[in-house]
Amino acid sequence: MIYAHLPALQVALPLIAAPLCVLLRRGFAAWLLALVVTWVSAAIAVALLLQVLHTGAVSYLLGSWAAPWGIEYRVDVVNAFVLVLVSGIASVVVPYARASVGFEIPVEQQYLFWTAYLLCLAGLLGIAITGDAFNVFVFLEISSLATYILIALGRDRRALVASYQYLIMGTIGATFIVIGVGLLYLMTGTLNLSDLSNRITAVGHARPQLAALAFLTVGISLKLALFPLHLWLPNAYAYAPSAATAFLAATATKVAVYLLLRFYFSVFGHSLVFAHLPLPQVLLALSVAAMFVASTVAIFQQDVKRMFAYSSVAQIGYITLGTSFASATGLTGGIVHLFNHAVAKGSIFLLLGCVALRIGQPTVARMAGLGKRMPWTAAGLTIGGLSLIGIPGTVGFVSKWYLVLAALERGWWWLAAAILASTLLAIVYVWRLIETCYLREPPPRAEGVREAPLSMLIPALLLAAACVFFGLDTSVTVGTAAQAARTLLENVR
Amino acid sequence: MNPAGYLNYWIAILLLIVGLYILIARGNLVKKLIGLSIFQTSVYLIYIAPGKIIGATAPIVAEGFKLYSNPLPHVLILTAIVVGVATLALGLAIVVRINEVYGTIEEDQIHAQDQEPE
Numbered sequence: 001m002i003y004a005h006l007p008a009l010q011v012a013l014p015l016i017a018a019p020l021c022v023l024l025r026r027g028f029a030a031w032l033l034a035l036v037v038t039w040v041s042a043a044i045a046v047a048l049l050l051q052v053l054h055t056g057a058v059s060y061l062l063g064s065w066a067a068p069w070g071i072e073y074r075v076d077v078v079n080a081f082v083l084v085l086v087s088g089i090a091s092v093v094v095p096y097a098r099a100s101v102g103f104e105i106p107v108e109q110q111y112l113f114w115t116a117y118l119l120c121l122a123g124l125l126g127i128a129i130t131g132d133a134f135n136v137f138v139f140l141e142i143s144s145l146a147t148y149i150l151i152a153l154g155r156d157r158r159a160l161v162a163s164y165q166y167l168i169m170g171t172i173g174a175t176f177i178v179i180g181v182g183l184l185y186l187m188t189g190t191l192n193l194s195d196l197s198n199r200i201t202a203v204g205h206a207r208p209q210l211a212a213l214a215f216l217t218v219g220i221s222l223k224l225a226l227f228p229l230h231l232w233l234p235n236a237y238a239y240a241p242s243a244a245t246a247f248l249a250a251t252a253t254k255v256a257v258y259l260l261l262r263f264y265f266s267v268f269g270h271s272l273v274f275a276h277l278p279l280p281q282v283l284l285a286l287s288v289a290a291m292f293v294a295s296t297v298a299i300f301q302q303d304v305k306r307m308f309a310y311s312s313v314a315q316i317g318y319i320t321l322g323t324s325f326a327s328a329t330g331l332t333g334g335i336v337h338l339f340n341h342a343v344a345k346g347s348i349f350l351l352l353g354c355v356a357l358r359i360g361q362p363t364v365a366r367m368a369g370l371g372k373r374m375p376w377t378a379a380g381l382t383i384g385g386l387s388l389i390g391i392p393g394t395v396g397f398v399s400k401w402y403l404v405l406a407a408l409e410r411g412w413w414w415l416a417a418a419i420l421a422s423t424l425l426a427i428v429y430v431w432r433l434i435e436t437c438y439l440r441e442p443p444p445r446a447e448g449v450r451e452a453p454l455s456m457l458i459p460a461l462l463l464a465a466a467c468v469f470f471g472l473d474t475s476v477t478v479g480t481a482a483q484a485a486r487t488l489l490e491n492v493r
Numbered sequence: 494m495n496p497a498g499y500l501n502y503w504i505a506i507l508l509l510i511v512g513l514y515i516l517i518a519r520g521n522l523v524k525k526l527i528g529l530s531i532f533q534t535s536v537y538l539i540y541i542a543p544g545k546i547i548g549a550t551a552p553i554v555a556e557g558f559k560l561y562s563n564p565l566p567h568v569l570i571l572t573a574i575v576v577g578v579a580t581l582a583l584g585l586a587i588v589v590r591i592n593e594v595y596g597t598i599e600e601d602q603i604h605a606q607d608q609e610p611e
Contacts, residue, residue, distance in 0.1 A: 141576045157595065159589055160590050168529060
């Protein structure tokens with residue numbers, strides 16, 4: 001009985017838990033509630049993924065209103081994968097965050113942190129699961145508004161400015177998405193995504209439809225921080241509370257990427273986006289620019305959180321690069337990198353949170369000699385860094401392998417070379433960190449710096465271990481990603 | 494094609510551009526939010542306009558009426574307005590906090606304060 005309502009519970013649970021957190025008013029109680037809800041959400045997401053893998057797409061009609069009129073939750077392999085990713089990362093971050101949030105946020109504000117976190121989770125899961133274009137916007141704003149709060153809770157006063165900037169740019173992005181959805185609705189008279197994809201063929205390449213595509217592309221690209229639209233990201237990640245950074249870096253941009261894939265492949269269709277318009281070329285150029293420019297900027301950052309924030313922009317470049325191929329191999333690479341980057345960046349930001357707990361905002365100078373003071377943390381950071389580079393045996397290698405394969409499939413040797421060349425840039429900034437951790441002498445006042453408490457260290461190292469595990473055993477991630485890619489390419493028109 | 498027939502769309506596009514311009518050109522954080530609000534409001538008009546059918550009545554079933562306006566865009570925009578209000582409120586709240594810690598809401602002054610060595 002309850003099994004049939006899993007798609008609704010996926011979103012409803014965190015959404016209901018958020019106001020309960022406000023009522024609880026105690027930091028610990030709110031945390032416990034968030035923990036239980038997150039773990040149940042993760043279990044639901046896994047159950048949904050298994051169900052989808054066995055029986056095909058699941059359609060859930062909210063309030064039993066028939067699909068094109070009522071709101072439909074539609075789960076196929078692609079979004080089940082994203083649901084598992086988001087709730088999986090969340091269920092690692094929450095146990096970690098108890099100590100981290102306790103340290104970084106005043107006691108009387110902690111329950112508000114958990115409220116915002118739960119709203120953000122509900123929004124992200126909602127974007128992924130819903131099959132209604134306007135519903136996407138509503139969930140997008142729920143998660144965005146919660147994100148602005150999470151960022152503004154950072155201890156540095158610059159967190160407020162970062163949050164404000166993100167609010168402005170995020171709202172522009174979301175409004176662009178509404179315009180796009182509105183134009184689609186005008187042309188087709190429907191908001192249901194699968195219904196849209198059927199009716200859009202009848203409209204053909206009408207101009208409002210192209211305008212809708214343009215608005216949606218720019219709006220979603222703002223949210224996923226595609227290269228020239230990434231300006232909100234570095235400060236937001238650098239000054240947000242550590243737990244929030246890890247959660248957002250691993251999930252928020254990934255959900256936006258999913259949304260882009262959904263609109264490109266499921267709604268507009270392969271032929272319009274990738275054959276009729278020069279969009280793949282544009283996407284390709286921007287992705288390559290992101291890989292090089294953002295990596296280069298990352299090399300010169302003194303603040304390590306900012307450095308990895310720029311690295312995120314570069315890594316998103318790899319994901320959109322995979323999208324721009326629009327081939328099975330390229331998409332598999334892109335989707336698998338979605339997962340791999342979430343795991344790697346999640347572990348890195350969690351470990352940087354451990355560093356922040358002991359020595360304050362992590363800068364390169366302060367982290368000198370960390371290998372001796374906090375050996376586990378430094379080791380975890382090294383593994384995360386190696387995953388970003390793409391050393392064989394870590395997750396990054398798997399996704400880059402598929403991207404290079406996709407480039408060679410097209411016969412684009414220069415692009416394969418560019419992917420490898422951009423990896424060299426990643427080596428530079430990761431090596432700089434490894435060098436300071438292991439080869440430099442610690443600053444004199446770093447006496448007595450020791451490992452972060454186990455409640456923080458274990459979740460962070462768990463993700464670092466996942467980087468290696470999924471780098472060696474690729475059957476689950478690549479298998480699911482390949483099936484997701486097939487699902488997206490299935491209804492090629 | 495009668496340009497005047499598209500008047501509502503012209504106005505909406507004008508507001509869209511005005512809002513974005515204020516957003517980019519003004520350094521005052523509150524003025525930026527005003528621009529953002531105008532920008533969002535223009536989108537409401539883009540939605541509402543096509544929902545109205547000339548000569549049609551409100552979508553309530555009654556004797557003697559055959560033509561109804563489409564209620565869905567209005568419902569959608571009601572949601573969008575709520576979202577817009579929430580965004581504006583949160584934006585203003587953040588501006589208040591910025592004013593508390595920086596003592597100013599001018600973008601260039603905030604930037605200058607951030608550049609100072611701590």
